Structure formats: C-alpha cells, structure tokens
Amino acid sequence: MTSTRKNLVLSSAFLVLGLAITWETFDYGAKSAVFLRGLAVALSLMALSYLAINLLRRQHHNSDQPDTSSRPSWLANHGNALLIFGVVGGYVALMQIVGFLLSTMLFGYLTQLAIARRHRLLHVVYTVLMSAAIYLIFFKLLGIAAPESLLSLDQTLKFL
Amino acid sequence: MFEAMSLGLATAFQPAMLLAVLVGVTAGVFIGMLPGLTSTMGVALLIPVTFSFPPAVGLSLLGGIYLASTFSGSISAILLNIPGTPSAVATCQDGFPMTQQGKAGRAIGLSVYASSLGGIFSTLVLLFMAPALSELSLMLGAPEYFLLALFGVTIIASLSEGDMLKSMMGGVLGLIISLVGMHPMTGEMRLTFGLPALYDGIPLVISLIGLYSIPEVISMLNADGKAEQETRSSFTGALSSLRDVVAQKVNLIRSSIIGTIVGIVPGAGSSIASFIAYDSAKRASRQPQMFGKGSEEGLIAAESANNAVTGGSLVPLLTLGVPGNPVTAVLMGGLIIHGLAPGPALFENTPDIAYGFIFSLVLSNLIFIPIGLLVAKYCVKVILLPREILATTILALAIIGAFALRGQVGDVLMMLGIGIVGYLFTVFSVSRAPMVLGLVLGAMAESNLSRALMLVRGDTGELILQFLTRPFSIGLVLLCLLSIYLGFRKGKVAKPTAQ
Numbered sequence: 001m002t003s004t005r006k007n008l009v010l011s012s013a014f015l016v017l018g019l020a021i022t023w024e025t026f027d028y029g030a031k032s033a034v035f036l037r038g039l040a041v042a043l044s045l046m047a048l049s050y051l052a053i054n055l056l057r058r059q060h061h062n063s064d065q066p067d068t069s070s071r072p073s074w075l076a077n078h079g080n081a082l083l084i085f086g087v088v089g090g091y092v093a094l095m096q097i098v099g100f101l102l103s104t105m106l107f108g109y110l111t112q113l114a115i116a117r118r119h120r121l122l123h124v125v126y127t128v129l130m131s132a133a134i135y136l137i138f139f140k141l142l143g144i145a146a147p148e149s150l151l152s153l154d155q156t157l158k159f160l
Numbered sequence: 161m162f163e164a165m166s167l168g169l170a171t172a173f174q175p176a177m178l179l180a181v182l183v184g185v186t187a188g189v190f191i192g193m194l195p196g197l198t199s200t201m202g203v204a205l206l207i208p209v210t211f212s213f214p215p216a217v218g219l220s221l222l223g224g225i226y227l228a229s230t231f232s233g234s235i236s237a238i239l240l241n242i243p244g245t246p247s248a249v250a251t252c253q254d255g256f257p258m259t260q261q262g263k264a265g266r267a268i269g270l271s272v273y274a275s276s277l278g279g280i281f282s283t284l285v286l287l288f289m290a291p292a293l294s295e296l297s298l299m300l301g302a303p304e305y306f307l308l309a310l311f312g313v314t315i316i317a318s319l320s321e322g323d324m325l326k327s328m329m330g331g332v333l334g335l336i337i338s339l340v341g342m343h344p345m346t347g348e349m350r351l352t353f354g355l356p357a358l359y360d361g362i363p364l365v366i367s368l369i370g371l372y373s374i375p376e377v378i379s380m381l382n383a384d385g386k387a388e389q390e391t392r393s394s395f396t397g398a399l400s401s402l403r404d405v406v407a408q409k410v411n412l413i414r415s416s417i418i419g420t421i422v423g424i425v426p427g428a429g430s431s432i433a434s435f436i437a438y439d440s441a442k443r444a445s446r447q448p449q450m451f452g453k454g455s456e457e458g459l460i461a462a463e464s465a466n467n468a469v470t471g472g473s474l475v476p477l478l479t480l481g482v483p484g485n486p487v488t489a490v491l492m493g494g495l496i497i498h499g500l501a502p503g504p505a506l507f508e509n510t511p512d513i514a515y516g517f518i519f520s521l522v523l524s525n526l527i528f529i530p531i532g533l534l535v536a537k538y539c540v541k542v543i544l545l546p547r548e549i550l551a552t553t554i555l556a557l558a559i560i561g562a563f564a565l566r567g568q569v570g571d572v573l574m575m576l577g578i579g580i581v582g583y584l585f586t587v588f589s590v591s592r593a594p595m596v597l598g599l600v601l602g603a604m605a606e607s608n609l610s611r612a613l614m615l616v617r618g619d620t621g622e623l624i625l626q627f628l629t630r631p632f633s634i635g636l637v638l639l640c641l642l643s644i645y646l647g648f649r650k651g652k653v654a655k656p657t658a659q
Contacts, residue, residue: 003589007326010588014329021336024351032348035606036339043332050325080381081583084374084555088576091559092569108552115381115548126549134560142197142205144564 004058011051018044087111099149100139104131164507165287168515171216172523180217181520184224185528189535192229193236193244195369195561199229200486207494215498216513220520222494226487227470227524228531230430231275234463235536238267239543240554242372246364247430247469249596250438250462252372257454264543268536269401270456271463272529274412277405278464279525281416282423282471287518290479300425302611303626307636308425309605312432314643315439316594327594330585334598335605337362337578344607345614357570364431366562366571367578367599373558374579375586377551398533404456411441411457412464419465423472429485430469431600435593437465443646452591471521477502478514 021040025033087107094103108127113120139146171177184206191202202225210218233245238255251271258267316331340351341361352358405412415437422433441461442451451458474491476482481503483489495502500510507514542550562575585592616622627633 006588007323010326010590011329014333017333021351028343028350029346029348031610032343032346032350035609036336036350039332039336039339043329043336046325046329046332050329053325078587081378084378084381084551085576085580088374088555088559088572088579092572092576096569104556108556111552111555112548115551116546119546123548127552130553130556134556138560138564142564145567147563147567147569 004054004061007054008051008058011047011054014047015044015051018042018047083114087114095147095149097150100146101131101135103149104134164511165515167512168517168519171512171516172220172519176214176217177220177516177520178523180213180221181224181523181527182531184221185228185524185531188225188228188230189232189235189528189531191225192232193535193539195236195242195244195373195558197229197561197564198245198365198487199226199247200490201565202226202229203487203494204490207490207497210494211497215495215500215510216516216520218498219491219494219513219517220524222491223517223521224524224527226491227279227467227521228528230467230470231272231279231463231528231532232535234271234275235268235532235539238271239264239536239540241376242554242558243368246368246600247434247466248462249368249372249431249593250434250466251459253438253452253462253593254455254458257452258456258459259543261454263397263454264540265537266397266401266456267459268533268540269398270405270459272398272532272536273402273405274415274460274463275467275532276525276529277412278416278419278466278468279470280522281413281464282420282468283518283521283525284471285420286471286474286478286521287515290475300632301630302608302615303623303630304632304636305425306605306608306612307627307633307640308432309601309608311636311640311643312435312597312601313605314640315435316597323589326589327591330590330592331594331598333581334595334600335602336598337367337595338364338599338602339606343610344603345610355570357568357574360566361603362574362578363565363571364599365565366575368596369558369562370575370578371582371585371592371596373554374576375582375592377554378583379586380547380551380554398537405460408457408460411444411461414440414444415461415465416468419468420472422465423469423484424475425484429600430466431596433469434462434466435597435600437461439643467525474518474521478506478518479504 018040022037022044025037025040028036087110091103091107094106097103098106105127108130109123112123112127135146138144187206188199188202191197192199203222206222206225210221213221229245230247233243233248234251234255236242236244237248237251238259241252241256241259243249243252255267255271258264313331313335316328336351338361340358342349342359349359418437418440419430419433422436423430438451438458438461441457442448442455445451445455445457447455447457473484473488476484477488477492481492481501483492492502495506500506500513545553558575559572562572563569565571582592585595612623612626613620616626627637
C-alpha cells in the first residue's frame with residue numbers, strides 16, 4: 001500500500017471512530033459528555049481535514065500506482081502480527097481452563113516452535129525454567145493471586 | 161535546622177541504613193525493569209518487610225525502591241523499546257534508537273548519570289526549600305491543574321514525527337481512551353459497552369505494556385536479525401558518559417527543575433515531567449531534528465526530569481502530609497505504620513528520622529549508579545538470546561505484568577487490544593508517543609475541568625475569567641499559547657524542508 005493510500009485508510013478509520021464516539025456521547029448526561037464530545041468532534045474534524053488533504057494530494061500528484069504486489073504479500077507482511085495476536089488470545093483462553101502453569105508451558109513451547117523450529121530441547125528446557133521463574137517471582141515472592149481456572153494448581157501439579 | 165540536619169546525616173550513615181539503601185536500590189532496579197511492576201507496587205509489596213525495622217531504616221529501604229525503580233524503567237526502554245514504568249516512556253524516544261545504533265552502553269550510562277543527578281538535585285531542593293515549596297503546591301487549584309494538563313497536550317505537536325495532524329489524531333485517541341469508564345464526578349459509565357472490565361477504565365500501565373511490547377515483539381520477528389542483535393548488544397561507553405551529562409548542565413538543570421516542580425504538583429507525575437522536559441530540551445536544542453533518532457540531549461532531559469520528580473513529590477508529603485501521587489500515598493502508609501505523622505511535626509519531633517530519610521535518598525541516588533550499570537551490563541546480553549526465546553519471554557512478562565496489576569484476566573485482553581492499536585500505528589506510521597501523552601493527561605484534564613466548572617457552578621465565562629485572573633493560571637495560559645505557536649511554527653518550517 002502506498003503512503004497516500006495508507007493515509008486515506010487511516011483518516012477514514014479515525015473519521016468513522018470520531019463520528020461513532022460523538023454519536024455515543026449523546027446517550028450520556030451533559031456533564032459526563034462535555035469533554036469526551038469535544039475530543040470526539042476534534043478527532044472527526046482532524047480526520048476529515050486529513051482525508052481531504054490526502055485526497056487532494058492523490059489528485060494532484062497522481063502518484064498512486066495500483067499496488068499489485070500488496071495482495072500476495074499481505075500475509076507475509078502481517079503473518080507475524082496475526083501469530084502474536086493469536087498466541088496471546090489463546091494463552092488467555094487456556095489460562096482460564098487449565099490454569100497458569102500448564103498454559104504458560106504450552107504457550108512458551110508452542111510460541112517458540114511457531115517462530116523457529118530449531119533447538120527443540122532448548123525450547124522445552126527454557127519453557128520449564130521460564131514458567132517456574134515467573135510462577136515463583138509473581139505468585140510466590142510477590143504474593144499475587146494466580147488466575148482462577150477450571151483446573152486447580154494442585155490438579156495441574158499432579159498432572160505434571 | 162543545621163543541627164537537625166547533622167543529626168540526620170549521622171543517622172543516614174549508620175550501617176543498618178546503608179544496608180537498607182543497598183537492598184532497596186537493588187530491589188527497585190529489578191522491579192522497575194519488569195513491565196507491569198511499578199514503583200507503587202514495589203513500595204507497597206515491601207512495606208510489610210519493614211515492619212520490624214527501626215522507622216528510619218524501613219523508610220530508607222522504601223525510598224531506595226522508589227528512586228531505583230523510577231530509574232530502572234529506562235533499562236528495558238533503552239534495550240527493548242518497552243518502558244518498564246510509565247515514567248520511562250519519553251526515554252524510549254531516543255534511548256532505543258541509540259541501542260539500534262550500537263550505543264546501548266552509552267545510552268544506559270547517560271540515563272544512569274542523568275537520573276542520579278536529577279534525583280540529587282530534587283532531594284537537595286527537598287532538603288533546603290521544602291517548606292516554601294509546599295506553600296506553592298497549596299496555591300494551585302483545579303483551574304491550574306487543568307491548564308497544566310492542557311499544556312501537556314500542546315506538547316503533542318512537538319512530539320510528532322513527520323505528519324503533525326496524524327500525530328495529533330493519535331494524541332486525541334489517547335485522550336479518549338483515557339476517559340473510558342466512570343466519570344470522576346457524575347459516576348456515569350462511558351464507552352464501556354456494558355463490559356464490567358472497563359468500568360474502572362483502562363489503566364495506564366496496561367496501555368503502555370500493550371502499546372510497546374506487542375508491536376516490539378512483532379517488529380523483532382519481522383527483522384532479519386543476527387547482525388542487528390550483535391550491534392544492539394554492544395555495551396561500551398557507559399562509564400565515560402558522566403562527563404557528557406555534566407557538559408549539558410543547562411539541559412540537566414532545566415530538566416531537573418521541571419521534574420522537581422511537576423513532582424511538587426499533586427497528581428501530575430513523572431511521565432508528564434519527562435515529556436515536558438523532553439519538549440523543552442527539543443525546543444532549546446541546536447539539533448532538534450535529532451530528537452527521536454538517538455539524541456543524547458533528549459535522553460538526558462527525560463531521565464533527569466523523571467527522577468527529579470521523586471524529590472519533588474516528597475515535598476508535600478513530608479511537609480504537609482499530602483501525598484501527591486500513588487507512590488507517595490503508599491509511602492505515607494509506611495510512615496504511619498512506623499508511628500510517624502507526616503507534616504511539619506515530622507521535622508520538629510523526629511528530625512533524625514526526617515533528615516536521615518532525606519540524606520538516605522541522596523545515598524540511594526548515588527548507589528544506583530554502580531548497581532544500575534552492573535545490572536544493565538548483564539541485561540544487554542539478553543538481546544543476544546535467540547529471537548524466539550526473547551519474543552516468548554517478553555510476551556509472557558507482558559501478559560503476567562498486565563494480569564498482576566489488578567489480578568484480572570480481562571486486563572490481559574485489554575493489553576492485547578491496545579497492542580493491536582499499537583501495531584496498527586506502526587503499520588500506518590503514526591508515532592506512539594503522542595498517544596501515550598494523551599493517555600497520561602486525559603483523566604487529569606477531565607477531572608480538573610469538572611472540578612473547576614463545579615467551583616464556578618458551571619459558568620464557563622466565570623471559569624475563563626478565573627484562567628485569566630489567577631496568577632499561576634495566566635502563566636500557564638501563556639505557556640499553552642507559546643507552545644501552540646511554536647508547534648505550528650515548527651510545522652511551517654518543516655514543510656518546505658520536507659518538500
């Protein structure tokens with residue numbers, strides 16, 4: 001995607017967001033809405049100006065050639081991002097089912113495997129060490145309560 | 161007064177005090193480095209440890225944690241572009257580019273020395289000028305706090321890299337996100353979409369973890385890395401950077417003064433101070449175009465200001481018994497637990513403890529130089545880890561850090577949501593710093609505007625009159641106007657150059 005086209009997409013997204021929030025603020029009382037509405041209107045106006053600037057820029061320079069390469073390379077460009085969003089989302093879901101220790105181990109190993117398939121034994125060892133270190137520092141030393149899950153910690157330890 | 165000070169000096173050099181400072185600083189360095197663990201959390205977690213200690217020793221330990229964790233947030237900011245604490249966000253702007261240029265050691269060195277000198281400056285202000293300055297903090301009301309937040313917002317233009325309008329939209333989005341949740345005065349829920357997890361808003365720390373760690377991991381995976389890793393892991397020039405920090409005395413003193421003053425103002429905080437100091441340094445610099453690309457001036461300004469906040473924030477606490485930020489509120493709890501009443505009586509009844517504590521802060525500021533450099537020297541090797549291990553570790557720490565803040569799994573999803581926004585910002589080349597500034601300032605601006613409006617019974621004309629008649633308000637209004645003017649002038653100057 002060329003920079004002007006990116007800017008057009010960005011300004012359109014900000015414009016939609018600004019208008020949606022402005023609309024939403026009419027559901028709130030005047031005192032609660034005043035500052036938020038001001039910001040939403042400002043965002044909409046800025047987005048509108050930016051959209052106009054980029055439309056004019058595109059018209060004047062006419063430099064936006066059709067980007068034929070963007071479609072095939074989209075997954076290559078954003079594949080890693082999708083992977084990270086997926087593993088974090090999966091980790092959170094898993095944490096609430098099998099508990100912290102097991103989910104962290106699965107998350108640690110599978111994430112490393114997804115990024116690079118070398119040194120598998122090292123990945124296993126590192127996963128165990130990392131999970132244990134995080135567990136000891138956060139939940140034992142600092143006394144933070146572990147996330148609630150269907151499988152309790154005792155059950156997990158018995159399973160392991 | 162000098163007799164009391166000498167008593168405090170003698171107390172500060174007792175072996176137990178020195179040991180407490182050492183332990184506190186070491187713990188603080190590790191706490192500040194981990195994203196999600198803030199200074200407040202570190203001090204709160206270790207208060208129970210100090211129960212059995214003499215009051216001065218316990219307070220020194222807590223003070224050491226406060227100072228060192230404020231500094232050490234910069235270690236992960238410089239090495240990984242992930243601020244360990246909110247106060248280190250401005251440090252990312254130039255610290256990480258320096259690491260990319262193979263100057264990690266120098267960046268850490270500059271950060272350590274600037275933090276130490278900024279901290280010492282503000283502690284000396286606390287020592288000699290606390291009573292006078294505490295009166296200043298009482299003269300500020302809701303209109304001034306609102307204008308201070310507004311002044312912070314005007315800095316967005318200066319922080320913008322490239323397209324100013326794009327950065328300003330990012331800043332406004334940050335302001336809007338900071339308003340999610342309950343209205344501070346009316347209690348009405350806004351932008352929560354019926355989700356209970358959003359009722360208390362999106363905590364700043366969670367936003368920062370998401371905004372910086374997720375995009376950074378993705379860019380780490382996208383980068384083709386071994387040569388870059390080797391460059392980034394270089395750790396030279398740390399020790400020799402003291403001379404360069406001292407050489408920038410004007411920048412250092414200006415930033416330390418900004419940090420101290422912002423620290424005195426209740427509710428403002430170190431992230432605001434570091435952004436204001438960064439902006440001032442950029443405006444005063446002969447090479448403003450280097451800011452955001454590895455400018456040493458920018459790094460020194462941000463770091464000296466955020467540590468100068470520590471001494472400033474203790475002024476209202478120790479002299480008036482008014483905690484100005486969450487850390488000092490927790491410290492106040494520590495004082496009370498040890499049977500001490502913060503306020504003027506603290507200096508009259510227990511001068512050895514009060515002055516001993518202040519001198520121990522000076523010692524903490526000195527001790528974190530070797531400890532910070534030593535820890536950073538080994539931390540820099542982390543960059544050499546295989547990227548799958550490094551990425552997994554960062555993600556795991558980000559997730560646990562987000563969870564640890566309030567013990568809610570929903571916070572991790574919030575962190576992921578903000579992370580996606582952060583990633584989209586990098587895809588669309590929008591600078592993240594203005595959004596952070598918006599996140600920091602939004603709630604402060606709104607709550608103080610509401611309070612100010614309430615004081616004038618909703619009469620906007622009366623409020624404007626107050627802005628133009630109260631002495632501090634006039635100064636802040638002029639500063640806002642000057643900042644906007646300079647921002648637009650910068651935009652006008654930048655355009656022909658770009659063309």
